[in-house]
Amino acid sequence: MNSDAEQIILEAKAGDKRAFNMLVTQHQKRVLYLAYDLLGDWDEAKDVAQEVFVKAYQKLDTFEERSRFSTWIYRITTNLCIDIQRKRKRNRTEPIEKSGPDGKLNLNQKLSEPPKIEALLENTQLRRQLEEALTQLSINQKTAISLRYFQEFSTTEIAETMGCSENTVRIHIFRGIKKLKTILGNIQIS
Amino acid sequence: MKTCHFEEKIDDLLAGSLEAEAAEALENHLVTCTTCFARWEEASAMVQVLSQASAPEPPPNLLADFQSELTKALASEDDKSPLWPNIQNRARSIFWPGNTTYRVLQAAALLIFGVFIGRQFLAPVPEVVGPPVPAALNQNISTEEIESVQRFFNEAEMLIIQVMNLSYPDAIETEEIEFTQSIAQDMLVRSQTMQEEALELNDMAMLKLLHRMDVLLYEVANLSGEDMPDMLPFIQKMIRDMNIVAEIRLILEETREAIKPFSI
Structure with a gap:
């Protein structure tokens, strides 16, 4: 300081x-x-x-x-x-299920129709889709992922903020990302 | 930059080309290795997507609204506070009165009391020949304090055994997890007091052990039902890797020796 x-x-x-x-x-x-x-x-x-x-x-x-x-x-x-x-x-x-005129994604549909990254990035709803998917994670997983990738905190900062060890933070992130992949399907980066 | 020989396997892990057993071993390693975790973050498509998804712009008046509401809320906090300075002033007037004569009298009384206490409790103790006091407890601490250390580590040992015996989802169904968490929370509080005492006694070995215990206690205290399938095996592995039970047993042995009555 x-x-x-x-x-x-x-x-x-x-x-x-x-x-x-x-x-x-x-x-x-x-x-x-x-x-x-x-x-x-x-x-x-x-x-x-x-x-x-x-x-x-x-x-x-x-x-x-x-x-x-x-x-x-x-x-x-x-x-x-x-x-x-x-x-x-x-x-x-009830589980969250949003689709149709509001443009939000139906997560159940996503499993069978994995979106391509190009389409996702062009889509202004990317962030909204991720937010929807994040609600499916545990609170600790969602918090660790949001702090890491949206707020760009380091693992040490997240551990201090969440009051846990750095290994625990990495577990939350790793398991959370794995779950997100299952929810959103296999996204390919070109 | 640090390297790790597991790093090269990360692409295979992401591509799903590792066998289940190898993938699981690498995943377990990944969360404890900063190098491999950084490499995994770099290579993971999902991480890239998340990093690119910036938050939408807030509504135009949000910041202005927030500021005006906060100003009001802080003003109402100030309205509540006059009581606190009054209490503070009253306490100050009792313990630190403005009158100089009274202050001098107070200081003299404190000095006399200090001398009395010193004579009562700090008189030289005749040397007794007994077993050597263990290193971790070689300070002038009372039997009660040693017993309190003993109680703490007895409970720590029991807690660890309990955590090692927890299994998912039985622990949630039987509410065993809530019981274990409440013990861990209580021990965290007591650990803080013990750390302060250890620091006063300059007992660095004890302080180090308590710090390591804290890491474990934090994990147990914050174990939530939804994270349990992931976190419980991790905590159990952590206990095994830390080899903390052996250290606790050593401390317990030392405490038992320290309070054992001398044999004639």
Whole structure:
């Protein structure tokens, strides 16, 4: 952590609102996108991001400078998103099946009709399709994959954020990707 | 850049041309080897697809809405907070009153109390000839503290045996997993206290063992039902590879020696 960043955190901890607002400005976009990547909904992402910064404001005195502020704030974001996903999974009784006029993909159809990468990349729905497929994974697999490939976190950062070992992160990613391949079929890159 | 002799097999794994047994062995290796994992990420088509799928643009007013809502939420937090400074001030006025005479009296009382405690508990102990105290426990720690270490590692050993005996899906059906997780969570909390004590005593061997235990306890505490088919074999393998049971038994042996009554 560089000394400027440390100074802002110290000032925010001492109750300086301007310093806290600077922290919000520095991290708000990343927190919003991270929440979106984990939830797939901008409105929910906005609510989560708000809750993250309110929590950070309340608990700033418990933040220990030995860890990075960004890791701390991303951990709060990830935990809140995981809670929401758990609630969603509990409430979901039927498997997701979306197809037809809204352009979303029917995952059951995908198994028998594997899409080609060229078609997928041209398709503006690629991301949406991946998001749909990601909902079929376990929460930990989805979280690890989203942090790694959408947010470009390193394995170490993911382990810190998720509170597990790097080997566990790699297992979640590896098993998740394997499952995604089964869901989406054999995609070929030209 | 580091290399690994398994690296060349990764393309075969992705192409599905490895035999089942070899594929499984390579997959198990892959998640513990940073070089092979990086190579696998480079070569995996699915990873490439994921990396190229950027998030859609947020709605135009999202950031502005977020900022205005957050400002309101933080203002309402400030409205709630006056109670806290009051409590802090009150506590401060009790323990650190502004009156200088009172502060001097308080310091003197503290000094007298300190001297009294020192005479009571830190008086030189006559040397007793007994068995040598083991290295990991060679500090001036009480029998109660040694017993608490013993309890912790007894439970750790039991927990490990329990995890090794877990099987999927029986553990979920019998709710055995929830019980095991609650023990692991409790032990994680106690491990933090023990780490602080070990640090105070400069017992690096104990600290190292507790850190390794933490890795294991984290995995067990966070084991979810849906990840269990993948994670349980991994945790069981981790226990075998860490050879942690042998270390725990050694510590237990040491604690037993340390609190064993001296024979005449």
